[in-house]
Amino acid sequence: MEKYVYIALFAPLLSSLFVALFATRPKILFMGILASLLIGASMISSFILLFYVNAHGALHVKMMDWISAGNLEIPFGFVVDQVSVIMMVTVTFVSTIIHVYSIGYMDHDKSFNRFFSYLSAFVFSMLILVMSDNFVGLFIGWEGVGLCSWLLIGFWYHKPSAAWAANEAFIMNRIADLGMLMGLFLIYWQIGSFQYDIVFASIKFLDISIVTTIGIFLFIGAMGKSAQFPLHTWLADAMEGPTPVSALIHAATMVTAGVYLVIRCGDIYSLIPHIGFAIASLGAFVAVFAASMALVNNDLKRIIAYSTLSQLGYMFVAAGLGAYWIALFHLMTHAFFKSLLFLGAGNVMHAMHDELNIKKMGGLYGSMKATAILMSVASVALAGIYPFAGFFSKDMILEVAFNEGAYFLWFALFIGAGMTAFYSFRLVMLVFFGEKEHTKYGIHPHEAQPFVIYALMPLGLLAVIAGFFEHAFRGFVTKLLTNYDIQIAHGTEVLLIAATLGIAISGISFAIYMYSRGGFSKTLENRFCYKLLINQYFIPKLYELYIMKPFGAISNFLWQKIDVKIIDFSVDMVAKILYTSGEKSRKMQSGNLSDMLRWMVVGIVILLAVAIFYRPIV
Amino acid sequence: MITLTHYLVLSGILFSIGLAGVMRRTNLLMLFFSTEILLNAVNVGFVAVSKYYGDLTGQMFAFFIIAVAASEAAVGLGLLILWYKRNGSVDLTSLQMMKG
Numbered sequence: 151m152e153k154y155v156y157i158a159l160f161a162p163l164l165s166s167l168f169v170a171l172f173a174t175r176p177k178i179l180f181m182g183i184l185a186s187l188l189i190g191a192s193m194i195s196s197f198i199l200l201f202y203v204n205a206h207g208a209l210h211v212k213m214m215d216w217i218s219a220g221n222l223e224i225p226f227g228f229v230v231d232q233v234s235v236i237m238m239v240t241v242t243f244v245s246t247i248i249h250v251y252s253i254g255y256m257d258h259d260k261s262f263n264r265f266f267s268y269l270s271a272f273v274f275s276m277l278i279l280v281m282s283d284n285f286v287g288l289f290i291g292w293e294g295v296g297l298c299s300w301l302l303i304g305f306w307y308h309k310p311s312a313a314w315a316a317n318e319a320f321i322m323n324r325i326a327d328l329g330m331l332m333g334l335f336l337i338y339w340q341i342g343s344f345q346y347d348i349v350f351a352s353i354k355f356l357d358i359s360i361v362t363t364i365g366i367f368l369f370i371g372a373m374g375k376s377a378q379f380p381l382h383t384w385l386a387d388a389m390e391g392p393t394p395v396s397a398l399i400h401a402a403t404m405v406t407a408g409v410y411l412v413i414r415c416g417d418i419y420s421l422i423p424h425i426g427f428a429i430a431s432l433g434a435f436v437a438v439f440a441a442s443m444a445l446v447n448n449d450l451k452r453i454i455a456y457s458t459l460s461q462l463g464y465m466f467v468a469a470g471l472g473a474y475w476i477a478l479f480h481l482m483t484h485a486f487f488k489s490l491l492f493l494g495a496g497n498v499m500h501a502m503h504d505e506l507n508i509k510k511m512g513g514l515y516g517s518m519k520a521t522a523i524l525m526s527v528a529s530v531a532l533a534g535i536y537p538f539a540g541f542f543s544k545d546m547i548l549e550v551a552f553n554e555g556a557y558f559l560w561f562a563l564f565i566g567a568g569m570t571a572f573y574s575f576r577l578v579m580l581v582f583f584g585e586k587e588h589t590k591y592g593i594h595p596h597e598a599q600p601f602v603i604y605a606l607m608p609l610g611l612l613a614v615i616a617g618f619f620e621h622a623f624r625g626f627v628t629k630l631l632t633n634y635d636i637q638i639a640h641g642t643e644v645l646l647i648a649a650t651l652g653i654a655i656s657g658i659s660f661a662i663y664m665y666s667r668g669g670f671s672k673t674l675e676n677r678f679c680y681k682l683l684i685n686q687y688f689i690p691k692l693y694e695l696y697i698m699k700p701f702g703a704i705s706n707f708l709w710q711k712i713d714v715k716i717i718d719f720s721v722d723m724v725a726k727i728l729y730t731s732g733e734k735s736r737k738m739q740s741g742n743l744s745d746m747l748r749w750m751v752v753g754i755v756i757l758l759a760v761a762i763f764y765r766p767i768v
Numbered sequence: 769m770i771t772l773t774h775y776l777v778l779s780g781i782l783f784s785i786g787l788a789g790v791m792r793r794t795n796l797l798m799l800f801f802s803t804e805i806l807l808n809a810v811n812v813g814f815v816a817v818s819k820y821y822g823d824l825t826g827q828m829f830a831f832f833i834i835a836v837a838a839s840e841a842a843v844g845l846g847l848l849i850l851w852y853k854r855n856g857s858v859d860l861t862s863l864q865m866m867k868g
Contacts, residue, residue: 741864743799748791 151202155211155228158195158238159277161188162245166270169263177262182253185266189249189273193242196235203235204626210283217286224344229283232630236478236623237280237410240485244402245273247605251493252394254602255500265305265392272298276403280410284344285334288411292330292375295404296323302399303391315387322384326374333367336360350417358422365418365425368411376408376462379436383690385459386443389451393496396451401458401492402485409462409481412469416631419472426470427556433466434551434562439687441569445576446683450495450506453577457532458488460566464547467559473550473634475627479620480543487531487539487613493606494525498581501595502588508577513586517595520603522582524610529578531613533571533654542617545650546636552646553636567650571657579665775816782809796848796858800841807837 165188169181203209208231217224230238249269256265275298279291304316338344340360341352353361372378377385388400399405412419412429419426440459447453461484468477501518502511515522531538534545544567551560588595597603624633638646664670674680685691738749782805789802811830818826852858 743860743863744791744794751787751791 151199151209152211154195154198154202155209155230155281156213158192158199158242159228159274159281161192161195162270162273162277164188166267166274169270170267173261173264173267175263176260179253181263182249182256182266185270186246186249186253189242189246189270192273192277193239193246196238196242199230200235200239203230203232208232208630221342222338224284224286226287227283227345228281228287229346230281232627233410233413233478234280236482236627238277240482241273241276241280241403244485244489244609245269245398247609248394248398248489248493250605251397251496251602252392254599254605255394255496256392257599259392261305265302268298268301268305269394269398272302272399272404276407279407283346285337285346285349286344288414289330289334292371292407293327295399295407296320296327296375299323299388299399299404302395303388305391305395309390312390315384315390319384319388322381323374326371326381329367329369329374330371333364333371336364336367340364346414350415353418354421361418362422362425365415365422368415368418369425369429372408372411373432374408375411376405376466377459378408378432378462378466379439380689382436382440382459383686383693386452386455386686389449389455393451393492393499396455397489397492397496400455402489405458405462406465406481406485409465409469409477412466413474413478413631416469416472416474419470420632423472426472428470430467430470430551430556430559433463433470434559434566435463436460437463437467437566438562438569439463441566441573443683443686444573445569446680448507448509450498450508450511450577450581451492452506453508453573454488454491454495457491457570457573460570461488461532464544464563464566467563468547468550471550471554471556472632473547474631475624475634476543476546476550478627478631479623480547482623483531483539483543483613483616486609486616487528490524490606490609490613491528491532493609494521494528497521497598497602498525498595500598502593505588505591505593508580510587510591511581512584512588513582514588514595515582516586518582518597520597522578524603524606525582526578527610528613529574530658532574533658534567534650535654535658536651537614537617539613539616541651542620545647548650549636549638549643549646550634552642553638564650564653568653568657571654572661575658575661576665579661580669584665584668772816772820776813779809779813779816782806782812785809794860796851796860796863799860800844800848804837804841807833 165185169185172178172181199209208229211228211230213226213228215223216226249266252265252269256262259265272295275291275294277291279288279295282288282291300316300320303319304313306312307316334344337349340356341349343349353364374381385400385405389396391400419429437460440456440463444453444456444460447456461480465477465480465484468474468480497518498511498514498521499506501514501521505511527538531540534540548560548563548567551557551563636643675684682688738745786802786804786806786809789805790799793799793802811833814826814830814833818824818830848858851863855862
């Protein structure tokens, strides 16, 4: 079985390195196909491992010793257990589809090969992250996906906005990674090991305040990667990258790494339920906060990005309240329908010649039937309508909140569900139905290539049926994760489901009703709450005003005053002294032998004087 | 009675004359003479001290210096003649190619 672990892990690396050799060459179609095949091989291995783990339990592979210095022993080890294999299957499955999709999407891009190299490197880093059996390997993967995210957001680096967004994402993640590093140091300091099994076995013997600190620091890391408030601004700006990147990294896989971390460290968080509750509260806040921003935005990809933020909030609610398997389940179903939604948006963007304003679209159903159907399916799944995937996972999160007696969280998520339904269908209505606004701009939309649509079919299928795997999934992952039972009376449960379905359906109907009649009146746009939402609660402005500007001023001061006036000055001084004294003493070298002899005599006299008068202190 | 001091004073005087010559003269031939005076001033000192201590090393060294001085003079004079043939002068002021 070890060989499948290595194939799953190293096929993407091989793909990345090989394709990188041709990175500067013009498009070679074969590179895209090769990368897709290698990722496909990784996916097949992951599925084989899934069946193996199901039958025989977890698999632990130690490849080699990596760092051994003093008491520090860190092996290159991988663990394929119920949680990591689910992540592996999700990541490789979505990646394979996105690789195939990208062959079509990046068709005309002159950096076609480079794109595939980065994309495969990302898959490799993500697999390291989920498969590592210790925190250091996890951190390496964590930084690796951060790097690939930076490379891919800034893929079109000639656009200043893309370069800016890439840097923003990277810097925000660095801030959070500092928290994560502190957590790791604390773990090593207190326990003396980074291995998961050792850490989780001995964490319960630690002082509760230390465990709390570790939990908080690790969650700060998770907040950065999963773009939770207040480090959330980078995710929406990350939409500057190519759409397959948004689908893979900023919806399906990388941003869920934070949730994965909390699930993986379930043994730590179950000791500190108050921190868990704080995580859940933050999650619920972000779920509503992000959904509200998605309500009014007009940028196709940003709406979906806010939706991702909001769904990550849902996952954190489940993970924070201790329902780890539910969080993981929502992570998986979300990966399917959200990447489908993004890839559909990519098709729309191509058809609209990179126009992103949904107010300028409309009536695309006529020319893009397949994409329209797939995106509608994904939207229904996102809104959480029975029997689509989102219904099962999201509804359970609401029940968890109710079960824990956190009625306020439940209510927030309930409102969030209504908003989700509304904005998803606002998007569908504005893009695919209604007036054909795009004809005014002389755009003739066309459907994507057939193989692109076929590549999306499996995602569409899973977005519909993934929810029915609930029981099998639960039985599988709860072998490792603590089981979580929802103990609500049957009558109440039915009522809750009915209420959630009710608000989702009313959100959808409201969106359909309003936008089939031409949408809201323009006067709403002058209201304060609309301005608040369209400006993202003025948070980017606040960051700019209170963090970036002062920081820029301090940097400028340090540069102009400290660096130029003191450090550079003293360094220049040394050079200047040497230069001037050289210039002055150059005249000694007159070339005249007499002068030289005289200087020689001067030297001799000085040396003699030293020899005679200098007495070393003994 | 001629003591060691006399010899050393003579050596010192000779050395000063040589040094002054090296510093003041611009004629290359004169420079050579001055160098010879310098070397022989040292020789006088060596031999005198050698005699005084009854140690032959100093006298042996004086012979070495004479041999070295002879070969130096031979090579130096050869070069000097070549220089004279080419430039028609053995003045030091004509030798300023290595100006910094």
